[in-house]
Amino acid sequence: MDTKQLVNTLKALADPTRLKIVSLLNHRSCCVCELVPIFGISQPAVSKHMSKLKSADLVLESRRGQWVIYSLNHERLEQVRFALGSLPDYSDEFERLAEQGLLVTCE
């Protein structure tokens, strides 16, 4: 998972409603119509949240009749945890700056 993907996934998680949706899906899969009464927001609002979670690969979608069942992509959540535990190494960033004479030494 590159930085752009990680940021996108963190954005998807960084909202109280979506974080709670993820928590609910961690318990069991849900369709949109189950989530609407839980959050007291409109169906399109829930739908947009799911769309954001899906584009971040945090949920998986499957149709069952008229319903769309969303389930948590546990693997993706683990990838986020791993990424936060092994952030990219920017030690060469400082070297690059030093070469360009942009490294400010404040001492």
Add this chain to the structure above:
Amino acid sequence: MDTKQLVNTLKALADPTRLKIVSLLNHRSCCVCELVPIFGISQPAVSKHMSKLKSADLVLESRRGQWVIYSLNHERLEQVRFALGSLPDYSDEFERLAEQGLLVTCE
């Protein structure tokens, strides 16, 4: 860390500039004036990012002369990872809804 705090911390991380700042601080502590040339944004912009990271407890601040040295709060980052690995249990949420007759069963 409660949900509100977690969301706030995830918001702080969910920005490419701040995530890179956190990655840099993971390597070594920095002052604001060192970060400005790295990101090519204005000093107040960096300052606001640091303020957001600080309010999320992700960085620690210490003055050395005229400089403010920011360092990563590794513990906080670990707390986020842990929280994402043990999301709140909402199994009773469904029971509560069932009692209120709000539980939609889509089958």
Add this chain to the structure above:
DNA sequence: ACTTGAAATAACCATATGGTTATAATAGCA
């Protein structure tokens, strides 16, 4: 006390975000 330099704050602006209502699109059933 004055000046200098670093960082924070204020005021502002364009875009992103999370909600709404109205309207499609899709699937199941009489």
Add this chain to the structure above:
DNA sequence: TGCTATTATAACCATATGGTTATTTCAAGT
């Protein structure tokens, strides 16, 4: 085919966000 139920999309709106420039605060040196 039509009717109903579920979900997605469109258009819109208020607020949040991330940037800017101008100004203020704070510490150090002369």
